Amino acid sequence: MLILISPEKDLKNEISILNQLFEAGLECFHLRKPTYSKEEMVAYLQQIDAKFHNRIVLHSFHELVNTFNVRGIHFSESLRVQYIDHPSKYFMDLNMFGKSISSSFHEIKDIENCYFEFDYHFLSPVFNSISKENYQGRHFDVNKVDKDIIALGGMTSESINQIKDLGFKGAAVLGSLWNAENPVEYFKILKTNFG
Secondary structure, three states: OOEEEEEOOOOOHHHHHHHHHOOOOOEEEOOOOOOOOHHHHHHHHHHHHHHHHHHEEOOHHHHHHHHHOOOOOOOOEEEEEEHHHHHHHHHHOOOOOOEEEEEOOOOOOHHHOOOOOOEEEEEEEOOOOOOOOOOOOOOOOOOOOOOOOEEEOOOOOOOOHOOOOOOEEEEOOOOHHOOOOOOOHHHHHHHHHHO
């Protein structure tokens, strides 16, 4: 699985590029805008062609799963720690039928010890981060972990072909794609290199 995460700060032509990426075969987009209000999140979603909404995973304002036909929801590490011990309360008002639930992790042992069955788990940083300064890669090897784990951190057209050997089921890309001169062409290269 090849996942794209939105840039934290809005970029010029971001929505236009995103719609082109969907057209080029992007299957999963994680919408992470930590500074957005609910209204801004709704406005962002409304700009994306509705036929692609089922490829979008929300990092915040999870209740929008009831309004938009999105793919699912994602828990940051802090949100997971805060709510996952009482999941029935959290999910009570969310229409989650057929939706994915994922979360972020920074230690293999935390994934292994997590009793909640996430559809997939982000683990970072695998390689040196492109979007966060001084975020050193840890070259995790997850071959012995029986859960679907997605590599995050330093995913480039060169590093992405190493993750399957490390046991990852997919890659989440952020900085290298959004910093590319032509994000759509770069995505096609990532897809090819990922296999």
